[in-house]
Amino acid sequence: MKDLTDxxxxxxxxTSTDLxxxxxxxxxxxxxREDEGSAARGALETILRNVALARENATxxxxxxxxxLFYVHYPEGMSTRKLRRMIQEAVIRATERNYLRPNSVNAxxxxxxxxxxxxxxxxxxxxxxxxxxxxLVIDLMLKGGGCENVGAQYKLPDNRLGAGRDLEGVRKVxxxxxxxxxxxxxAPGVLGVAVGGDRGSSxxxxxxxxxxxxxxxxxxxxxxxxxxxxxxxxxQLGIGPMGFGGKTxxxxxxIAGLHRLPASYFxxxxxxxxxxxxxxxxxxxxxxxxx
Amino acid sequence: MRKIxxxxxxxxxxxxxxxxxxxxxxxxxxxxxxxxxxxxxxxxKKTRAPQGDDLETYEAIKPLLDGGVIYxxxxxxxxxxSGDYRFVAAGPTTSIRxxxxxxxxxxxxxxxxxxxxxxxxxxxLQACQEVPAVYFHAIGGAASLIAQCVQxxxxxxxxxxxxxxxxxxxxxxxxxxxxxxxxxxxxLHQEVEARAREKLADLLQSAV
Numbered sequence: 001m002k003d004l005t006d007x008x009x010x011x012x013x014x015t016s017t018d019l020x021x022x023x024x025x026x027x028x029x030x031x032x033r034e035d036e037g038s039a040a041r042g043a044l045e046t047i048l049r050n051v052a053l054a055r056e057n058a059t060x061x062x063x064x065x066x067x068x069l070f071y072v073h074y075p076e077g078m079s080t081r082k083l084r085r086m087i088q089e090a091v092i093r094a095t096e097r098n099y100l101r102p103n104s105v106n107a108x109x110x111x112x113x114x115x116x117x118x119x120x121x122x123x124x125x126x127x128x129x130x131x132x133x134x135x136l137v138i139d140l141m142l143k144g145g146g147c148e149n150v151g152a153q154y155k156l157p158d159n160r161l162g163a164g165r166d167l168e169g170v171r172k173v174x175x176x177x178x179x180x181x182x183x184x185x186x187a188p189g190v191l192g193v194a195v196g197g198d199r200g201s202s203x204x205x206x207x208x209x210x211x212x213x214x215x216x217x218x219x220x221x222x223x224x225x226x227x228x229x230x231x232x233x234x235x236q237l238g239i240g241p242m243g244f245g246g247k248t249x250x251x252x253x254x255i256a257g258l259h260r261l262p263a264s265y266f267x268x269x270x271x272x273x274x275x276x277x278x279x280x281x282x283x284x285x286x287x288x289x290x291x
Numbered sequence: 292m293r294k295i296x297x298x299x300x301x302x303x304x305x306x307x308x309x310x311x312x313x314x315x316x317x318x319x320x321x322x323x324x325x326x327x328x329x330x331x332x333x334x335x336k337k338t339r340a341p342q343g344d345d346l347e348t349y350e351a352i353k354p355l356l357d358g359g360v361i362y363x364x365x366x367x368x369x370x371x372x373s374g375d376y377r378f379v380a381a382g383p384t385t386s387i388r389x390x391x392x393x394x395x396x397x398x399x400x401x402x403x404x405x406x407x408x409x410x411x412x413x414x415x416l417q418a419c420q421e422v423p424a425v426y427f428h429a430i431g432g433a434a435s436l437i438a439q440c441v442q443x444x445x446x447x448x449x450x451x452x453x454x455x456x457x458x459x460x461x462x463x464x465x466x467x468x469x470x471x472x473x474x475x476x477x478x479l480h481q482e483v484e485a486r487a488r489e490k491l492a493d494l495l496q497s498a499v
Contacts, residue, residue, distance in 0.1 A: 061434060175494055
């Protein structure tokens with residue numbers, strides 16, 4: 001199979017240094033909404049200037065280049081071992097070129113590996129097989145530590161919040177997660193929510209909801225309505241950009257439903273910061289394109 | 292916008308109020324999780340004896356912190372091979388992780404300002420009143436823009452902590468920040484959080 005290391009390196013460069021169009025548009029709309037002269041508007045102005053500057057200079061939008069989350073859809077017959085090696089090599093080169101900060105720390109010894117490789121979980125690479133005639137698609141998300149740290153998992157019922165095992169309960173705990181996060185997840189953020197699953201699959205699915213564009217409708221109209229309600233009510237909390245107070249706390253909400261054990265009802269919230277770095281690479285024969 | 296050059300005197304600190312935007316210039320150091328723990332264990336609580344270049348590093352950072360500021364930042368740095376360092380991306384990291392240490396570290400060195408993001412808690416707010424000092428909130432994620440404010444990397448200590456955790460000595464010009472905790476006991480974070488909690492209580496009551 002063809003060596004794609006350089007193309008994956010380019011995927012990493014684009015992801016780290018150039019924010020997707022839909023995210024930038026949402027931030028611009030938020031800037032317009034905030035009051036003239038407010039700290040919230042000032043913060044969003046700085047954010048938008050930073051986004052333009054990062055794109056111009058091909059420097060990281062945020063110094064925390066985050067957890068590397070690769071989602072690979074590979075055609076039947078392609079070697080995942082080879083793909084993994086290419087991805088790891090591209091990550092090492094991207095670190096040398098300062099598209100990525102050396103971010104992989106051995107949790108036991110405290111030693112930073114210096115090149116963003118670590119173990120089978122780091123960088124995180126998820127493989128999914130598709131039909132042989134389909135293109136190879138690699139999605140990459142960079143998720144900063146600040147926003148990862150404010151993620152939360154709830155087990156319903158939650159008596160403290162009066163949240164039962166239904167969508168009304170889901171609404172309550174997700175709003176609580178936003179209030180707990182305050183500005184610390186680098187608001188305004190995007191919420192990825194999974195309902196159901198086990199603790200592990202629930203968090204995984206909550207992150208996968210973040211792979212779609214802002215504003216893309218949920219195929220389930222009930223969940224679509226709940227997403228809109230949560231976004232609107234989260235903004236009523238008034239936390240605002242950076243937690244300075246203001247009208248925009250959350251840019252968008254996505255919800256996925258999973259199957260669960262009768263005994264368990266988990267709600268997992270992954271908070272994505274405004275520096276919502278997400279890119280896609282599509283390899284169709286000799287053609288490589290990026291979205 | 293108000294411009295302040297480091298080091299900062301008490302009168303200037305007392306004149307700053309939560310909500311004030313400020314442009315900072317001068318020489319400062321970065322320090323985050325590993326640095327705060329190292330300072331606390333080795334020089335404040337003294338639960339660990341100084342080792343290697345600890346004393347030398349301590350003497351070097353002491354004058355920089357006296358009347359100076361510490362920046363919670365783990366930068367992306369170019370020139371690691373040559374030693375000709377340049378900041379590529381240098382936004383703030385979340386400050387609350389330093390809450391157990393920050394107040395004592397401020398008192399120990401006479402630190403006048405802490406730069407970070409997300410604000411800090413009651414212990415640090417108390418130290419801001421005593422030292423006196425303020426908390427400067429930088430814009431989280433604005434890493435390329437802030438890196439452009441870094442005129443020069445003066446030096447680095449404790450590079451063995453790793454690039455993000457090392458102590459970088461930098462000279463900045465017009466670094467944009469907002470005072471969110473002042474020396475009079477005001478915290479914008481406490482205000483925003485209190486209002487959000489009140490609103491949340493309403494939203495938890497009402498069914499959709």
